[in-house]
Amino acid sequence: GEDVEQSLFLSVREGDSSVINCTYTDSSSTYLYWYKQEPGAGLQLLTYIFSNMDMKQDQRLTVLLNKKDKHLSLRIADTQTGDSAIYFCAERGMKTSYDKVIFGPGTSLSVIP
Amino acid sequence: DTGVSQDPRHKITKRGQNVTFRCDPISEHNRLYWYRQTLGQGPEFLTYFQNEAQLEKSRLLSDRFSAERPKGSFSTLEIQRTEQGDSAMYLCASSLATGFSNEQFFGPGTRLTVL
Numbered sequence: 001g002e003d004v005e006q007s008l009f010l011s012v013r014e015g016d017s018s019v020i021n022c023t024y025t026d027s028s029s030t031y032l033y034w035y036k037q038e039p040g041a042g043l044q045l046l047t048y049i050f051s052n053m054d055m056k057q058d059q060r061l062t063v064l065l066n067k068k069d070k071h072l073s074l075r076i077a078d079t080q081t082g083d084s085a086i087y088f089c090a091e092r093g094m095k096t097s098y099d100k101v102i103f104g105p106g107t108s109l110s111v112i113p
Numbered sequence: 114d115t116g117v118s119q120d121p122r123h124k125i126t127k128r129g130q131n132v133t134f135r136c137d138p139i140s141e142h143n144r145l146y147w148y149r150q151t152l153g154q155g156p157e158f159l160t161y162f163q164n165e166a167q168l169e170k171s172r173l174l175s176d177r178f179s180a181e182r183p184k185g186s187f188s189t190l191e192i193q194r195t196e197q198g199d200s201a202m203y204l205c206a207s208s209l210a211t212g213f214s215n216e217q218f219f220g221p222g223t224r225l226t227v228l
Contacts, residue, residue: 042219103155
């Protein structure tokens with residue numbers, strides 16, 4: 001079935017790197033996304049990766065995709081207090097509906113000054 | 114502000130009452146999505162429209178829920194005979210069908226509390 005899993009909490013010190021992990025079950029996934037949600041706000045797309053890529057880098061963000069293990073990670077370099085938020089992994093696949101995006105439960109990132 | 118807007122931002126109602134939420138997507142976006150998000154969970158897909166056509170509905174969308182997008186622009190989500198289990202954040206998103214990644218832009222959500 002459709003399932004996206006993430007660890008629920010992560011705490012890091014300011015200036016360190018954060019790594020948020022995600023696993024998914026749909027092998028037909030075409031796009032995988034990372035969204036950020038700050039308190040009281042909607043979701044903001046941070047980055048995405050197409051399923052035929054292994055890695056994507058965008059400034060402080062690095063996305064790694066292991067398609068064989070269905071594992072996705074988001075690395076945030078030089079984590080700042082403004083990065084404190086909930087991060088959602090999401091996948092879009094062909095198995096159910098091409099236009100349906102399945103979200104994980106979110107990882108709450110706390111950055112300690 | 115040309116982002117996705119939702120109204121109201123907060124709604125408190127008594128069990129059994131009907132509520133209606135509105136979503137205004139980004140103007141050139143032809144796809145519009147509704148999600149429900151409960152505490153500690155990610156958004157769960159409810160339904161989506163391409164222009165005025167409702168193309169898919171989740172099993173989560175019971176008979177008490179109805180969504181419309183009459184002119185292919187704004188959309189409404191109505192919940193009839195609300196139950197306490199309907200308490201959640203209702204999120205709307207929009208996208209451009211021809212967009213490469215089909216990036217969905219989310220509104221701030223409507224938080225519903227059913228007493």
